[in-house]
Amino acid sequence: xxxxxxxxxxxxxxxxxxxxxxxxxxxxxxxxxxxxxxxxxxxxxxxxxxxxxxxxxxxxxxxxxxxxxxxxxxxxxxxxxxxxxxxxxxxxxxxxxxxxxxxxxxxxxxxxxxxxxxxxxxxxxxxxxxxxxxxxxxxxxxxxxxxxxxxxxxxxxxxxxxxxxxxxxxxxxxxxxxx
Numbered sequence: 001x002x003x004x005x006x007x008x009x010x011x012x013x014x015x016x017x018x019x020x021x022x023x024x025x026x027x028x029x030x031x032x033x034x035x036x037x038x039x040x041x042x043x044x045x046x047x048x049x050x051x052x053x054x055x056x057x058x059x060x061x062x063x064x065x066x067x068x069x070x071x072x073x074x075x076x077x078x079x080x081x082x083x084x085x086x087x088x089x090x091x092x093x094x095x096x097x098x099x100x101x102x103x104x105x106x107x108x109x110x111x112x113x114x115x116x117x118x119x120x121x122x123x124x125x126x127x128x129x130x131x132x133x134x135x136x137x138x139x140x141x142x143x144x145x146x147x148x149x150x151x152x153x154x155x156x157x158x159x160x161x162x163x164x165x166x167x168x169x170x171x172x173x174x175x176x177x178x179x
Contacts, residue, residue, distance in 0.1 A: 007031075012078055024068070026079045028120045035113060038068075038082075045108050045138055046082050048177050052170070053085060053104075060166040062103065063087040071096050072105070074128040079121060081105045082136075085163075103131045103163050108138065122146060131163065141178050 009030035018025050024035040038046075046067070053065045066084045073096050083106040089099050105125050107117040117135055125133045126148050133146040145153045145161075161170040 012073075012076060015078065024080055028077050028079060028116075028124055030076070031120070033113075033116055038108075039110070041138065042082075042108050042110060045136060045177055046106075049106060049136070050083055052172050052176065053083065056161075056166075056170045057085055060163075060168070062163060062165060063100075066102075072099070072102060072125075072128065072130075073097050074124060077124055079124065082108045101129045104134065104161070105130050105132075106134045106136060108136045110138075132161065136177065138178065141174065143174055143177070 010027055010032045011030075012027060015025050015027045015032065022037050024037075026033045026035070050065055050067065057063060057065055063086050066081075066086065068080050068082065070084065071078050071080050072084060078096070081102075083104075084102040085104040086102040087100040089095075091098065107113070107121060109117055122133060122135075126146070131147065135144045135146070136142075137144070141156070143155045143159050145155065145159075155174050157174055159170075159172055159174050
């Protein structure tokens with residue numbers, strides 16, 4: 001009789017011991033995800049969105065827009081979103097383990113990350129208490145906004161974001177992210 005083999009459950013210590021080889025290593029609930037460096041079109045989408053978010057986040061005192069290499073940790077998981085917005089760390093000795101929960105996380109979907117971003121990371125972000133999660137789909141030219149307790153909103157033309165603490169809504173044409 002053939003017994004199924006157990007799937008290895010990784011720890012943060014093991015992930016942090018992996019070589020710095022240009023790949024992105026993320027740990028979601030014990031599962032290791034390895035992603036090669038992003039493509040130029042992927043980073044162009046991230047740069048365009050970052051330009052839109054930076055001004056708004058600063059004007060409304062929401063914190064900062066963080067880019068890759070900044071991580072979010074939650075219950076032994078560690079992910080490196082494409083972009084995230086969160087308050088500055090309030091402590092004297094900032095550490096990723098006790099950094100504020102982001103108010104917005106953005107992932108740009110690619111063929112190799114689509115399912116992971118739409119299922120496993122989505123679940124992690126909602127469980128961690130992230131207020132809003134955007135999945136940017138360059139193939140469909142859409143932005144899907146996910147919020148706990150609400151239906152997903154898929155924007156083809158106009159994107160709106162109304163975070164707590166902002167005096168006004170951020171509104172932009174979705175095409176600005178892709179063109």
